[in-house]
Amino acid sequence: MEENATDGLPLAGVTVVELCHSVAGPYAGSILADLGADVIKVEAPGTGDYARDWGPPFAHGTSTLFHVLNHNKRGLALDLRDRVTCERLLGFILDHADVVLQNMRPGAIDKLGLGAAALRARKPALITCDLGAYGRSGPLKDRPGYDPLMQAHGGIMSVTGIEGGEPVRVGVSIVDQGAGMWAAMGILAALNKRHVTGQGSHVSTSLFETAIAWMSPHIGGYLSGGAMRRPLGSGVTEIVPHQAFPTSDGYIMVAAGNDNLFRALCGAIGHDFAADARFATNSNRVENRRTLIPLLEDIFRVHASAEWQSRLDAAGVPAAPIENVAQVLASPQTAALGILQQAPDLDLTLAGLPLEFDGVRPRYRHSAPALGQHNDLLSEPIAPEKAAS
Known part of the structure; x- marks a missing residue:
């Protein structure tokens, strides 16, 4: 991969350290990576991100979901329980990172000394983003959570499916991916703020808040004296037919x-x-x-x-x-958009970012990293988008 692969992309020159697993955090990171940021994913050694084994289907020894969520990134495999290793990562963040994105269990990042307060005390221009389950406050703030739990607890399942039927989960991970989108938007807003003020920000969002945001039309209707919303199959509450x-x-x-x-x-x-x-x-x-x-x-x-x-x-x-x-894949409209992108280094095709800039869609630059593929980053000067061989 050539070193100037991100030239012309909106986030070229921005370095993101991603301490994330599963779907929501990695999806946020994938948006930033597709937009040109140098996203460096940190995983635990051994098994790495849980999503590596979330299959079948698998492609080239890794789940296709992991490829979807982690292409265009570089990868480190670090045992952050080791003090020396954690200090090396801290030094890397202080020297090179613009953004730190994390979705670890509540309190875990602070125990490592890599929480927002500790990092920004030493680097005020840094942008930190916490993507949690239930949010920063409240009686459930320390609970873990996953997409189907939030579709249930956030009310989405109550308006999905057919009236009188069993509970139905939306068929895509709408809460996970939605939270990832909110995290990415928050980071983009914080980068713009830093461009104006020179100061970083602590951005936070959560799966539960995202579920509530998806439910905002239903919540607004109910709080305005409307009836309790019910599932309508493929229909919507406010419009007929x-x-x-x-x-x-x-x-x-x-x-x-x-x-x-x-x-x-x-x-x-x-x-x-x-x-x-x-x-x-x-x-x-x-x-x-x-x-x-x-x-x-x-x-x-x-x-x-x-x-x-x-x-x-x-x-x-x-x-x-x-x-x-x-x-959908066979549709002439899909083909005309060029949204299906072939990996340059593997026999693998994925859907690209649903954005174009001046008529050009950000491209699939390289596949998801092997576990620990770029560990030499902690011992060498960083060179954004260095060949991901």
Whole structure:
């Protein structure tokens, strides 16, 4: 990997030390790495990050999830319980790091002498980011946590799935990845603040706070005197119709998000429900959801999904097929975006960052590090994006 691989990327020249495992923290680090930061991941020797073994599937001896979350990074394997090793890492941070990102169990980072207060007392320009489970305060602040626990405890499961069915977890790690995104945004904001003031910051976020943030529309509605939100399958609380409908050969997702689109939908299906006062406005349709949806379901069952897609496209009504991973990967739209990126050093393809800068997507520069691959960083002068061979 050439030394100037990050030239032109927004975070080129920024060094991040990541003391993270599992999903949320490494996802934050992966965002920063894709944006050009030199992210140096610290793992325990022996087994390393738990996510290395979270499979199958595996690619090149490591779980594909680990590759997803840790490509474009360099890696150290350090026993931080050893005082000399911890001091070497501390020296590296004080000499080179702009950011320290960690998601260790509550209190663990402070016992190592690498907590935010200790580090920033010696380097005020440093940005530290703690990504925890339940947050910095409160009766649960010392508890560990994982994505499904927070989907449950944060209320997300209460509005997911089908009414009367068993609890359903959102199929992607929405809390973990959301917390990683908040951590990355907080770090970016802190870097901007430092650019203006010269001072670092202590950024903190958590899985529980992220779950609450995802639930903010439901919380706002409930606190405004609304009814308790219930799971609506593919539907949403505030808009009708805005859900999947069964067709003769599958399902199609329809999003008639305003009254004009609903009238267009009525034209496309040949039934003027908009003339009925019960369905004339969105608020009326929401109130009469249980009446309108079965009527629409009966109509959509008559034709195949492709036929409905053609009709709705012609009418200007937003609609989409419900596709699996293989279908998404085969989509001409996916290909046109160039978001699937081939590793330059392995037979491996991953989804890239969902951002472009001046029409260019940050590239897949190198694969996730082998355990301890770059341990020589603690004995040599740092050279950002040194060849990751």
